Amino acid sequence: MGCTLTSVRVGVVGVGAISSQYLDTLERLDVLHLAAIADLDPARAAAAAAARGVRACTVDELMHADDVDLVLNLTIPAAHAEVALRAIQAGKSVYGEKPLATTLADAREVLDAAAVAGVAVGCAPDTVLGTGIQTARKAIDDGLVGAPIAATAVMVVPGHERWHPNPDFYYQPGGGPLLDMGPYYITALVHLLGPVESVIGMSGHTRTTRTIGSGPRAGEIIAVEIDTHVTGALRHASGAISTLVMSFDAVGTRSASIEVHGDRASMSVPDPNKFIGAVTVRPLGETEWSELDPTAGYIDASRGIGIADLVASSGEPRATGEVAFHVLEVMLGVLEAARSGRTVVIASRCDIAAAVPLTESSGA
Secondary structure (H helix, E strand, C coil): CCCCCCCEEEEEECCCCCHHHHHHHHHHCCCEEEEEEECCCHHHHHHHHHHHCCEEECHHHHHCCCCCCEEEECCCHHHHHHHHHHHHHCCCEEEECCCCCCCHHHHHHHHHHHHHHCCCEEECCCHHHEHHHHHHHHHHHCCCCCCEEEEEEEEECCCHHHCCCCCHHHHCCCCHHHHHHHHHHHHHHHHHHCCEEEEEEEEECCCCEEECCCCCCCCCEEECCCCCEEEEEEEECCCCEEEEEEECCCCCCCCCCEEEEECCEEEEECCCCCCCCCCEEEECCCCCCEECCCCECEECCCCCHHHHHHHHCCCCCCCEHHHHHHHHHHHHHHHHHHHHCCCEECCCCCCCCCCCECEEHHHC
């Protein structure tokens, strides 16, 4: 990456709602150093930079700054590819919020440009690197559930407009429950069961408008331009079949976020949008579920740990652009299958590095 592991200098583009979590993480990770902050709103960039004791600048200035090695891209999904390509063209590595891009063509352009430039591309979610998903991953690798047969992944909420002050993009092309929340669940499934080779899907929506419930725009009605309930089935190359339900239409669910079923045991996996959580297992012949102690993952991790893993993983990073590309192809494949009523073959594959050893995140 053109920098030492003790001083990777990060420039942040975009200081929206998620940025504070990343900025908190950057302050405590030994291998990263926050250098500058940029945003399309100069006042917002200035306020965030002042709070962190760094300089604010324009996006163009940040892209060409000599003291920025990696660009942390926290813009809205529609801008992910454009900002990533600008960073790469400036010779900088880039780590972005999910998804990698909103189209496969844009995502491929980002990865190809990075390969030519010799820079790294990483992408959220890095929640899968916490002790929750990684403990489940190690247990599966160790054979605790036996041969994996199937998995379920369920996310049911009534919609982000109830709490988000500017929820418009959730209901426009490039948004929706699958592209918004699916990366957490599908990335976890890929880490647990390996890459996906084909998908089927169905989708629909219950409302054509939504009402903003909080903030200065409370009461404003916005249009729903995409399907807001998506279900799909993923056939992994390993032979396991995952069933997926992603909804912005219903009230809630008591289903486990993820369950994995093998021929020796069933496993309940914690929320993949969080870094921690209990992994419980019910072996064949038993009637009770038992909780596993954490055995893998970054301890006390938070958003941004994927950047440190990208920097310090000695050639085997986990939150990579290749994984994000594969997950994007799976999600778009489910949506295409829902439109066409046909099985969609997933062309890409991705390597999944070994489970993260149980590691203190501050020293990642």
